[in-house]
Amino acid sequence: MPRLTAGFYQREDTVQIAKDLLGKILFTQFDGQVTAGRIVETEAYKAPEDKACHAYLNRNTNRTKTMFLPGGVAYIYLCYGIHHLFNVVTGPEGAAHAVLVRGLEPVEGVETMMLRRKHDRLKPQLTAGPGVMSMAMGIYKQYDATSLLAPDSPIWIEDAPPLDPEEMKAGPRIGVDYAEECAAWPWRFYQKDCRWVSRPR
DNA sequence: ATAATGATTCGCT
DNA sequence: GCGAATCATTATG
Numbered sequence: 001m002p003r004l005t006a007g008f009y010q011r012e013d014t015v016q017i018a019k020d021l022l023g024k025i026l027f028t029q030f031d032g033q034v035t036a037g038r039i040v041e042t043e044a045y046k047a048p049e050d051k052a053c054h055a056y057l058n059r060n061t062n063r064t065k066t067m068f069l070p071g072g073v074a075y076i077y078l079c080y081g082i083h084h085l086f087n088v089v090t091g092p093e094g095a096a097h098a099v100l101v102r103g104l105e106p107v108e109g110v111e112t113m114m115l116r117r118k119h120d121r122l123k124p125q126l127t128a129g130p131g132v133m134s135m136a137m138g139i140y141k142q143y144d145a146t147s148l149l150a151p152d153s154p155i156w157i158e159d160a161p162p163l164d165p166e167e168m169k170a171g172p173r174i175g176v177d178y179a180e181e182c183a184a185w186p187w188r189f190y191q192k193d194c195r196w197v198s199r200p201r
Numbered sequence: 202a203t204a205a206t207g208a209t210t211c212g213c214t
Numbered sequence: 215g216c217g218a219a220t221c222a223t224t225a226t227g
Contacts, residue, residue, distance in 0.1 A: 043208070045208075052208070053208090054208080054223095059224095061223075061224075062223080063222080063223060063224085064223095077208090077222085077223090078220095078221070078222060078223090079207065079208065079209060079222095080206090080207060080208095080209050080210080080219080080220070080221085081207090081219075081220035081221035081222070082209070082210075082219065082220060082221080083208095083209050083210070085208060085209085087208085100208060102208085125210090125211095129209070129210070130208070130209075131209050131210060132209085132210075141222090173208070174208070174209090175207080175208050175209070176208060178206095178207080179208095198209095
C-alpha cells in the first residue's frame with residue numbers, strides 16, 4: 001500500500017487524524033530489519049488548549065519544538081527516564097499537535113520484535129503499550145523529528161482500509177490525571193476487543 | 202545550580 | 215494493587 005501523504009498529516013483536526021490512524025500500518029527499517037504493526041490504539045494531543053500536551057499554551061522549548069513542525073514527522077521523547085514514546089506530529093507548521101501511538105498488532109518482523117523485547121513467546125505485552133511498542137519497533141528518541149514522508153526514512157506509515165466505525169471505541173487518555181478538566185476529554189481511540197490495545201480487554 | 206516530575210512498565214505482595 | 219527504576223526536561227533561585 002502507498003504511504004500516507006502530507007495532506008493526511010497536515011489537516012487541522014488532530015482528533016480526527018487520531019481516529020484515522022487506527023488500522024494504518026507503522027513500519028520501521030533499522031539495520032536492514034523491517035518491522036511493521038497495525039495501529040490499534042492512539043491518543044490526540046493538541047496545543048495550546050490541552051493541559052496534557054507538552055506544548056500546552058504553545059510552550060516552545062528544545063523538547064517541544066518538534067511538535068511545531070509541519071505534520072508528517074515523528075515526535076519521540078523519553079518518558080519516566082526509561083521509555084521512548086512515539087508520536088506522529090500533525091497539523092500545519094506552527095500548530096503543536098501530535099498523536100501518540102499506544103498499541104500495535106504485529107504484522108511483519110515479529111521475530112525481530114521479540115528479540116528486541118527479549119520475549120520468546122508471542123503475547124500482547126510485545127507491543128501493547130506506548131513504551132513497549134517503541135522498543136519492539138526499535139524506535140529511540142534519537143529519531144525525534146525524523147520525517148515519515150522522506151523516501152529514505154527509516155520510519156513510515158502505509159495506508160490501509162479505515163476501521164469499521166462499529167469497531168472503534170473512545171475514552172479518556174491514560175496517565176494524564178494531572179491535566180485537570182482536560183484529563184476527561186475522550187481523546188483516546190482504540191479498536192474494540194483487540195488484544196493489542198494497552199489497557200483493558 | 203538544584204529540585205520536582207512524569208503521555209510507563211515490571212515484579213512482587 | 216503498590217512501588218521502584220531512572221533521567222531529560224522544566225521551572226525556579
